Amino acid sequence: MSLPDDYLIYPKRQYGMDQTLYAWRPSDERAPIAWPEGKAVAAMIVVPIEHHMLNPAGKPFKHPGAMVTPYPDLRHFTTRDYGNRVGVFRILTALKAAGARATFPINAVLLDKVRPLVDAILEDGHEIAAYGVDTDHIHWGGLERETEAAWIDETRTLFARAGLTPRVWMSPARQQSFSTLELLARAGFETCLDWEQDSVPVRMTTPGGEIIAAPLSNELDDRLLLADRKQDEVVWSRQILEAIAWSKTETSRFGGQVLGFTLTPYVSGQPFRAAAVAELLKAVASDNAVWTATASQIVDAWASNHT
Numbered sequence: 001m002s003l004p005d006d007y008l009i010y011p012k013r014q015y016g017m018d019q020t021l022y023a024w025r026p027s028d029e030r031a032p033i034a035w036p037e038g039k040a041v042a043a044m045i046v047v048p049i050e051h052h053m054l055n056p057a058g059k060p061f062k063h064p065g066a067m068v069t070p071y072p073d074l075r076h077f078t079t080r081d082y083g084n085r086v087g088v089f090r091i092l093t094a095l096k097a098a099g100a101r102a103t104f105p106i107n108a109v110l111l112d113k114v115r116p117l118v119d120a121i122l123e124d125g126h127e128i129a130a131y132g133v134d135t136d137h138i139h140w141g142g143l144e145r146e147t148e149a150a151w152i153d154e155t156r157t158l159f160a161r162a163g164l165t166p167r168v169w170m171s172p173a174r175q176q177s178f179s180t181l182e183l184l185a186r187a188g189f190e191t192c193l194d195w196e197q198d199s200v201p202v203r204m205t206t207p208g209g210e211i212i213a214a215p216l217s218n219e220l221d222d223r224l225l226l227a228d229r230k231q232d233e234v235v236w237s238r239q240i241l242e243a244i245a246w247s248k249t250e251t252s253r254f255g256g257q258v259l260g261f262t263l264t265p266y267v268s269g270q271p272f273r274a275a276a277v278a279e280l281l282k283a284v285a286s287d288n289a290v291w292t293a294t295a296s297q298i299v300d301a302w303a304s305n306h307t
Contacts, residue, residue: 021181021204022197022213032255033200033302039291040251041244042298043284044260045102046193046216047091047126048170049117051110051134052080060142063135063173065223065264080266084114087269091277096124098281100292102263105131105170105193108158118162127294129168129193130155139171145179152187167191168295174218182206191299199247199257201302212303214295216260217243223264226273233268233276241283248289258298 016024035042055071056062065080067073095102104121106128111118121128132139137151159166169184170193184192186208195202195213202213218224220240225231240261247257263269268277285292293301 021206022202027198027254030198030200030254031306033257034305035256035291036301037291040248040256040289041287041291042256042258042301043100043244043290043292044214044216044258044295044298045095045100045281045284045292046170046260046262046295047088047102047104048131048262048264049084049088049104049106049110049114050080050131050264051107051113052077053134053136056136058136060138060140061173063138064228065266066135083264083266083269084110084117087267088117088265089120090269090271090274091263091265092120092124094274094278094281095126097278098285098292100281100285101126101294101297102292103127103129103168103193103295105129105168107131107134107172108155109134111158111162111164115162118164127168127296128164128166129170129295130159130166130189131170132172133158135172138173138175139177139180140175141177143177145177145183148177148179149183152183156187168193168214170194170216174216181211182208185209185211191295193260193295196260199254199259201258201299201306203306212299214260214299215258216262220259220261221264222262223267226267233273237276237280237283240280244284244287244290251289 052066054077056066067076104126133151133155139148168191169189174194176194181204185206189211191212191214193214193216196215196217199215204211204213225236226233244259247259284290
């Protein structure tokens with residue numbers, strides 16, 4: 001049976017990719033990045049502060065880390081609460097001891113509830129990012145554009161009431177619709193942590209203006225590896241350090257790169273992981289070839305010679 005004549009005809013076929021957000025570009029053709037003081041790797045540490053509902057709607061899916069057992073799933077609910085009240089302060093202590101800076105995306109509904117935590121984050125020189133309304137407000141392709149715009153506006157409003165104007169956005173579950181980047185750019189956000197199509201920042205062009213994608217590795221996500229895949233925290237730490245080590249070997253070819261990873265409070269903030277987290281952060285921050293910086297600092301340094 002022969003194929004129809006139009007089987008291999010695709011009207012959008014073009015060089016690269018069939019989207020207009022960013023151009024297709026092999027890594028060896030991009031302009032090399034020079035990080036401050038000639039550092040080879042920018043370590044972007046992200047600490048997500050999440051509000052998980054006891055009975056989430058779960059539409060179109062449950063947020064990773066959402067409740068597991070039938071309502072009321074108090075075991076998992078209180079573990080998440082433990083992370084925001086106890087575990088996160090262990091992470092703050094480890095960051096301070098290492099002299100490292102991090103970015104803390106926070107669900108907007110938590111700003112009033114965890115104000116002492118917000119103040120502690122700011123006092124230690126870290127960055128606060130917007131993390132949507134909460135973990136039950138999932139952005140996705142079936143969401144009406146007006147609803148999504150309202151959610152982003154609500155997030156902006158709640159942050160403004162808390163005296164905060166974040167430059168960086170991370171979507172709940174790092175999930176987007178086809179309109180999310182445009183709506184974020186129109187709302188004044190400069191950087192998004194949802195995408196990871198490269199190991200350097202990427203300028204995304206939307207009808208609402210430009211927004212920069214700063215790469216955050218899902219493959220090094222602590223919740224994914226430690227909780228879901230049940231890896232040992234020592235193995236996870238070694239994977240991060242190996243990723244940094246390998247990136248350093250590529251400096252002559254690609255220039256500076258970004259290595260982004262998460263420290264989720266109810267996962268990495270557990271006492272039996274505290275020593276491993278502290279040792280990891282110390283190793284990262286003490287490496288003379290590594291610059292630990294916030295997402296905005298990394299994007300600003302990149303933008304200074306990539307206009």
